[in-house]
């Protein structure tokens with residue numbers, strides 16, 4: 001199946017007389033005829049649904065679809081993107097371990113890594129994604145267990161050199177974890193360039209309609225977890241009578257462990273309702289992304305010509321530092337998010353946002369409706385000035401997430417709001 005067809009048909013194949021649309025299985029539990037059958041499920045010797053915290057048919061349909069779209073061996077949906085990132089790392093790191101992450105990442109992920117992980121005994125070193133392999137290597141420690149980055153960084157919009165980071169990770173026998181939220185598998189499939197684990201906040205483009213929060217972890221099935229660095233996967237788990245994930249689940253060991261151990265113990269389960277909405281959103285992913293991209297490209301070009309705007313970040317612009325990487329990794333398009341700087345600074349940036357009428361002020365991106373935000377006073381408010389500089393956010397930076405409205409209406413609103421600025 002081609003990508004657009006998978007968006008509609010992967011993950012759910014109704015049999016004769018069954019519902020055409022993925023049904024919402026709003027049930028926490030599942031009935032069995034014998035204690036023996038249930039025992040087999042608990043011992044992971046048989047597969048089947050037994051409790052919705054671990055698996056649910058509606059959620060499973062969404063998982064299978066995402067795995068097919070990203071080209072992985074399987075996927076695990078979570079209740080938010082934050083939970084997905086947390087699980088993805090915690091599945092292979094524990095107290096005393098070390099993670100390497102790029103600095104240009106989502107503010108919530110930065111907080112998780114820099115502060116919460118620290119309290120849990122997991123250390124994180126942040127690296128500049130433009131650094132050479134030799135420079136990156138200096139961040140590696142004997143206890144380094146993974147490398148983390150974003151395909152298109154939120155909100156800096158830096159495009160990752162995925163192959164460079166895959167080489168960096170693999171030269172050190174650790175996996176590359178990539179947050180692919182902004183690119184979506186329609187525009188980039190990081191596994192094809194060597195990423196081992198792909199993460200999404202499905203709250204964003206995969207859903208697209210701003211109706212559910214969710215996350216997902218996709219396993220490429222390609223990393224060798226038996227290389228000695230990952231005893232959590234390659235030695236017995238006492239909570240399953242000594243089961244060894246790499247032996248019991250082969251290439252899907254990482255994903256199986258995340259589900260049967262982390263989801264069992266931490267329980268960030270999506271609701272079946274939300275999985276239904278996510279699945280519905282994904283059916284139109286391909287057509288929505290084309291329009292998001294088309295509109296964002298035009299908005300970036302429009303802003304670049306405006307005197308009130310000092311810089312515009314969008315990797316289709318020849319002036320953008322990510323232009324060449326975007327040509328390589330995202331040749332067919334990018335996200336709808338454009339970042340730009342109001343030349344007159346923080347107050348005028350706030351005034352610009354207040355003057356918008358069609359474009360709404362929202363703490364969100366990737367909605368089908370165009371929305372805008374001032375990161376320094378919202379999503380990145382908790383970050384100190386030094387931290388803000390590190391993640392590349394200035395006081396006048398505005399992030400606009402272009403929706404799928406007619407471009408003329410979006411541009412007219414931006415123009416009238418810019419015309420109200422002084423200086």
Ligand SMILES: *Cc1c(COP(=O)(O)O)cnc(C)c1O
Nearest residue numbers: 080081082106154181201203214
């Ligand atoms: C929003 C976002 C997250 C966090 O996802 P939630 O669903 O809000 O928890 C993680 N990474 C990126 C790139 C995001 O944009």
